[in-house]
Amino acid sequence: MTETFALFAACLPGLEPLLCDELKDLGAAPTAVAGGATFQGDLRLLFTACLQLGTASHVVIRVAGFPCRALGELERKAALLPWSSLLRADVPARVRAVCKRSRIWHSGAAEERLENAIAKGLGRAPRRAEAEDPDAAVIAVRIVDDHVTISLDATTTPLHRRGWRLATAKAPLREDLAHALLLASGWQPGQALLDPFCGAGTIAIEAACVAADLAPGRLRPPPCRHLGLWNERLWQDVLTAARPEPTIDVSHLAASDRDAGAIEDARGNAERAGVAAAIEFRCCAVSAQPWLATPAAAPPNGTLVTNPPFGVRVAGGEQLASLYQSLGHRLQGLGAGWRLAMLAYDVRMARRVGRPLRSAFATRIGGLGIAAMIDAEVTAKGPDPAASV
Ligand SMILES: C[S@@+](CC[C@H](N)C(=O)[O-])C[C@H]1O[C@@H](n2cnc3c(N)ncnc32)[C@H](O)[C@@H]1O
Incomplete structure (x- = not known):
């Protein structure tokens, strides 16, 4: 059976209704939320969204969401996620955490625990990405009101960088x-x-x-190429x-x-x-x-x-x-x-x-x-x- 993912397309604030219209045109059933739209879809829809959306800046896969109040609990729950199918052993990974109004308040500690969890899931520590490595897998952890959301960015560079706007004149528009x-x-x-x-x-x-x-995305590197989900045949x-x-x-x-x-x-x-x-x-x-x-x-x-x-x-x-x-x-x-x-x-x-x-x-x-x-x-x-x- 085809796997369905919980997906989030991010856009500039105020563009959500236009983004939702674009997603509906692709056959998705989006829900507008501040800064983007959530929708469900398989890998084909994820690839299509990254290729066809004109108003989105990123598409991310919601890997997990769970209540969590302690670092040990974060590491334990995150280690159960299917990291070996989500990540690629040969691609460096970077974890970014944000904590708000939560008992886990130290984002650096949360990042470290997530890295431990990924190492357990993969059977070894993932290669750490340099800060600005554009080809790294980016794992985002948001801890808000004691609820953890873990996401994987399907796009490497933001989607608004189409690949042709290399010359910028004086005041280029995104x-x-x-x-x-x-x-x-x-x-x-x-x-x-x-x-x-x-x-x-x-x-x-x-x-x-x-x-x-x-x-819009035809000249960009393919989405998910840096992830375990990559499927060349499907992309073609x-x-x-x-x-x-x-x-x-x-x-x-x-x-x-x-x-x-x-x-x-x-x-x-x-x-x-x-x-x-x-x-x-x-x-x-x-x-x-x-x-x-x-x-x-x-x-x-x-x-x-x-x-x-x-x-x-x-x-x-x-x-x-x-x-x-x-x-x-x-x-x-x-x-x-x-x-x-x-x-x-x-x-x-x-x-x-x-x-x-x-x-x-x-x-x-x-x-x-x-x-x-x-x-x-x-x-x-x-x-x-x-x-x-
Ligand atoms: C905000 S920028 C446009 C940026 C553009 N949308 C882009 O993506 O690069 C405004 C442009 O108006 C041009 N401009 C200013 N006064 C002008 C005039 N009187 N006639 C024609 N162009 C003018 C400037 O040279 C500048 O490139």
Whole structure:
């Protein structure tokens, strides 16, 4: 019989509803929890989730959960787990413990006891991983209110690192956040999309990949390769099932930035992603972007999806308000067939575009609170009409 695992997909806070929609599309029955979603699934679903999820940053396997009040009890109970089938003898392992409101309060001691338990289960001590070894098996132990949860990370590097965004321009957007903005924007594959502040090209490249049905995780190392659960044949099977349809239309994707270095970075990233031919990159100020400068040259319908300068990491200052006003004015010029979806650090500043916007989701990243602002009437997948910022 196929083994079923308790799984948890982690995401940036605020992205949980979008992540749940993605999981449902994969056939899972997720439950949203703070910072992600829990779901049950076999190894095939775990592999598929790691390959296909665009808004997740990790997928972990919940190995065990039990009440526990003492270090001896932790070691004894953890030693009963099937470590020899979960871990690989040739791969170093790292245990990370967090303790909150529990009788076991010393995370270092909990880590040591878990290592002892794993050594008993494996019949010998696992090789200890260097602190930042990206190929190590990571075992996470959370002890909260005297309840222990032990998890194994199925992914080595975080899922939002797709493998193509090696050039970063000045203020790169995380790929999972770009993916979430696309999902919330109402944009659909085959429709026109414009990012006139494209930087390293993250939004347009992510859109091209969605349009071409290219799985977000296709360029990453396979999940679970570092674990005892690894199954090469199954992974190849999952990859074959995810082969894109050759007929999908990826036209009408345009991205521009006034910074020549950013455009060079974006082109390099698009090439690595295999979608360079699908995106028209141009080095120009927003005012000179061909569709915005000459609306007659633009497709009649489309979505402007962008991460404009916030004036935080990229210099903005006094001119920012007029930049946003000018963006709104030019977008208006494209006609009623065009929609807007933009990330905002300062929502009042975002409203300077002069059209009714609502918050589709709000998140925090790098210490900044960020909202995804979309045209008020868009009811795309994921956005919660009740959310307001
Ligand atoms: C927040 S960054 C965009 C980051 C991008 N989403 C990425 O993933 O790399 C904003 C970008 O807007 C560009 N920019 C600022 N003012 C501009 C203007 N007036 N016209 C065109 N681009 C501009 C900057 O060069 C910068 O690359």
